[in-house]
Amino acid sequence: xxxQLTDDQRALRAGMRELLERRFPRTRLRTVIDGDAERDDxxxxxxxxGxxxxxxGxxxxDGDAARGDGGRxxxxxGxxxxxxxxxxxxxxxxxxxxxxxxxxGVGLGLPEAVLAFEEAGRALLPGPLxxxxxxxxxxxxxxxxxxxxxxxxAGSLAAGVAQGEAVVTALDGGGAPVEHLxxxxxxxxxxxxxVELIPAEEVxxxxxxxxxxxxxxxxxxxxxSRTRPEQAGPGRSxxxxxLRREAALLTAAQQLGSACRTVELxxxxxxxxxxxxxxxxxxQAVQHLCAQMLVRAESARSVVYAAAxxxxxxDIAAAKLLADEAAVHNARDCLQVHGGMGFTxxxxxxxxxxxxxxxxxxxxxxxxxxxxxxxxxxSTVETCL
Numbered sequence: 001x002x003x004q005l006t007d008d009q010r011a012l013r014a015g016m017r018e019l020l021e022r023r024f025p026r027t028r029l030r031t032v033i034d035g036d037a038e039r040d041d042x043x044x045x046x047x048x049x050g051x052x053x054x055x056x057g058x059x060x061x062d063g064d065a066a067r068g069d070g071g072r073x074x075x076x077x078g079x080x081x082x083x084x085x086x087x088x089x090x091x092x093x094x095x096x097x098x099x100x101x102x103x104x105g106v107g108l109g110l111p112e113a114v115l116a117f118e119e120a121g122r123a124l125l126p127g128p129l130x131x132x133x134x135x136x137x138x139x140x141x142x143x144x145x146x147x148x149x150x151x152x153x154a155g156s157l158a159a160g161v162a163q164g165e166a167v168v169t170a171l172d173g174g175g176a177p178v179e180h181l182x183x184x185x186x187x188x189x190x191x192x193x194x195v196e197l198i199p200a201e202e203v204x205x206x207x208x209x210x211x212x213x214x215x216x217x218x219x220x221x222x223x224x225s226r227t228r229p230e231q232a233g234p235g236r237s238x239x240x241x242x243l244r245r246e247a248a249l250l251t252a253a254q255q256l257g258s259a260c261r262t263v264e265l266x267x268x269x270x271x272x273x274x275x276x277x278x279x280x281x282x283x284q285a286v287q288h289l290c291a292q293m294l295v296r297a298e299s300a301r302s303v304v305y306a307a308a309x310x311x312x313x314x315d316i317a318a319a320k321l322l323a324d325e326a327a328v329h330n331a332r333d334c335l336q337v338h339g340g341m342g343f344t345x346x347x348x349x350x351x352x353x354x355x356x357x358x359x360x361x362x363x364x365x366x367x368x369x370x371x372x373x374x375x376x377x378x379s380t381v382e383t384c385l
């Protein structure tokens with residue numbers, strides 16, 4: 001069996017990278033980060049890549065204090081999403097990759113979506129990408145109720161999600177923070193089995209902002225009971241579980257992209273930075289750090305790609321676990337390679353670390369992934385006995 005990427009898959013990945021390099025280069029990322037920091041802290045005091053780790057919320061740094069009064073962040077600076085970029089992503093097919101061609105989508109599968117989201121993670125592209133991609137598939141297949149949307153708005157939303165005309169964030173029944181709520185048009189609420197799209201302003205009324213460790217990911221805190229009661233119906237049983245698995249895998253793909261990018265940043269810096277008359281990459285200690293980073297990234301890549309093919313819950317749990325570890329530890333080692341410069345606000349390394357921390361707590365935490373893997377092992381042993 002050939003596990004190499006096909007020519008079409010390579011072209012998809014290259015096209016996605018080219019689009020992001022053109023529409024979301026480093027200068028645009030810094031505009032988002034710096035504008036958000038200045039808005040959040042009028043004194044101009046900024047956090048750095050050090051400090052103690054939070055839980056995706058804010059015990060450290062000066063991440064965004066997202067708006068919690070139902071106000072809408074529509075600007076292109078600060079925590080607001082760039083709607084022009086969002087529409088261009090929709091036009092490029094990012095949100096419709098898995099939508100059937102008969103419904104106006106691209107008609108590809110989960111492996112192709114993983115490749116695209118890996119590139120998004122590499123570029124630190126902000127926004128609720130995963131939730132919008134999931135909602136696009138649900139809206140076109142009719143497997144999601146439209147909550148309290150009035151009929152005209154519901155039809156416009158369903159048609160616009162895949163094209164990037166609408167932004168959808170997610171609310172997990174477990175009470176996880178909601179990202180980019182103030183920029184969203186709708187919220188994908190996941191219960192134990194059923195799913196529902198709820199107007200974002202309705203959800204915003206019962207949430208409060210929380211400081212985010214990542215300045216480009218505004219977060220809101222909501223009570224675990226915010227999701228509505230189950231709405232049983234034909235074909236809806238188990239949809240939420242499937243969506244959570246797919247969301248975990250797409251998030252793992254973003255973590256993989258970030259892990260690979262920090263390898264590139266570390267190696268490039270080790271080649272250019274000189275000490276004692278030669279590049280620091282010539283020193284064995286630095287070589288070992290870079291080698292360990294590459295091993296983590298490639299190990300995570302093999303598991304993430306395999307999970308995209310099998311779609312097995314255990315494989316997805318392993319992919320999320322390894323990708324989270326690779327993203328976080330590679331960012332930390334990249335900081336070590338950069339030395340003191342890596343801890344400064346002007347360097348991009350700490351942005352990868354902060355985003356990795358936030359993603360590690362989304363959809364499937366390390367503890368949840370370990371429980372999934374342990375349950376699979378127990379089930380296998382019981383079957384063999």
